[in-house]
Amino acid sequence: MTSSNSEASTPRTPPAASPAADVFLSELLERRQRLLTEINTLEQRRNRLQEDIHRHFAGTCDELSHRVRGFQEYLVGALQELSDRAQDLELTPRKVMVQPSPLDQPTTTAPGQSTSAASPFLADEPLIEDMIRGFQDTPDFYGPPWRLRRHLDASHGALLSNWLFQQQGRGAQNSLGSRSRNVLLGAAAIAVLTELYGEDQLQTLVLASTPERLGQWRRGLQDSLGLTREDFGPGANGISLFERPDALIERADRLESQDGLPLILVDAAEQVIDIPILQFPLWLAFAADAHELSMDNLDSDPL
CATH class of the missing domain: 1.20.5 (Single alpha-helices involved in coiled-coils or other helix-helix interfaces)
Incomplete structure (x- = not known):
């Protein structure tokens, strides 16, 4: 009994705080x-x-x-x-006498004289006209090379004459409806210019963007002019075929630097002509209409 009371009377001490706290x-x-x-x-x-x-x-x-x-x-x-300076200025108008310019005077043209630039082929007009008329006669299928061996219609002969004398050998013509007719007109132009300048100086450069079109041009020119395969190619003096205009332009520049005369023929399927081509003295481009291009008659037409 005594021990329990002593335990109850003893006070309890609080627990000590931990070091972590x-x-x-x-x-x-x-x-x-x-x-x-x-x-x-x-x-x-x-x-x-x-x-x-x-x-x-x-x-x-x-x-x-x-x-x-x-x-x-x-x-x-x-x-x-x-404002003060403006008031001091003399604002009276001055009379200005204007002399007429000599350019304003009407120019008199002699009878028969053309106002446009003279064609370089006028001196050879009788010879050229005689050749074009000969193309419309019965063709000589066994004539010498570089002479036209096929018949040329009178209307196509008129187009060739217009290209030589009116367009001075530099211009575009409407497509004749098929590649074979265009090739024939190009062959006639080659025959005329070869007669004028010779085979050694004149070289024809044909531009068509696909091998198939170039093949039709090669076969058509070979048949129309009595040529052989040796007359075609980059190393030949006759006709070169190109798919890209930049290569054609480079070749034409090289020919001119060597005193050669390039004749550029552009296929009707070429809808865009590079501007550098227009600087050369002889070029003939065929322009096809929308119907002709859409029907793809140029590629399907056999020569």
């Missing part, structure tokens, strides 16, 4: 102190920034107002000076 508490206190220090520093920077903004803004406004006022004074003075 003490360390955690000290870290929290240190972080709190650092945050308070940073907050104090930021508040000081905020106060300084507010003071700087207030001071600079007030100074900038004053400076801008001074500049605007100075520009206004300068502008008013300049306008006043300009």
